[in-house]
């Protein structure tokens with residue numbers, strides 16, 4: 001296992017983690033949307049990452065098929081799930097070719113994956129294929145807002161664009177709309193609900209480090225040499241703009257769930 005990939009996965013895990021209360025509310029919303037008794041239900045998560053959605057559900061008794069194509073993410077997931085692994089099967093595979101039979105799971109969970117797949121319809125078709133009749137597709141997403149984070153990311157973007165590299169933003173939201181349209185075209189009826197809103201403190205340094213470590217998908221298409229060239233300028237700008245980089249700011253966060261039941 002390459003150490004760098006596990007280190008990245010831990011950094012991702014720290015940045016995206018939910019406070020315990022929030023993680024519990026999300027698990028409850030997913031359980032309610034499923035409408036199946038916990039002990040019996042089998043859930044599959046596509047692009048499970050380090051398990052921030054999965055672990056509270058596993059703790060509640062669901063059997064969990066944790067699929068991801070990145071062994072570093074699955075390794076961190078495995079370390080975090082120590083003690084409850086008997087309920088879990090790790091599947092290192094591509095979401096566009098799920099190695100499971102048709103109609104074999106009660107719920108398919110997808111959080112922050114569609115926008116990473118240019119050919120997302122293949123993964124959506126696979127998700128629908130493995131759901132049992134009456135099973136539920138559960139798509140979730142985070143939103144976060146803070147003026148400081150916005151200013152830092154805007155500056156990052158202008159530095160990248162000055163290097164003649166285009167940055168694509170807003171893909172996540174657009175992809176969610178495309179998936180919703182597809183589900184409706186198939187005669188299904190997705191229902192969307194904001195599950196929880198909360199506030200978090202983050203330091204300016206943490207916001208810069210997330211860009212430095214390329215934890216957001218919009219940073220990952222920037223060539224390595226461009227990334228290395230612009231980052232010192234970003235840190236210097238932030239130092240001049242904000243002064244103390246260990247100052248914290250408030251991040252408004254929320255989690256939304258869209259549930260679509262198969263006929």
Ligand code: SAM
Nearest residue numbers: 047048049068069070073093094095111112116
């Ligand atoms: N769902 C997790 C969460 O919300 O914390 C992880 C989200 S992370 C942005 C996307 C995850 O999808 C990563 O763990 C990545 O390895 C995985 N992934 C990306 N493309 C994939 C594919 N084609 N098949 C399976 N997993 C994939």
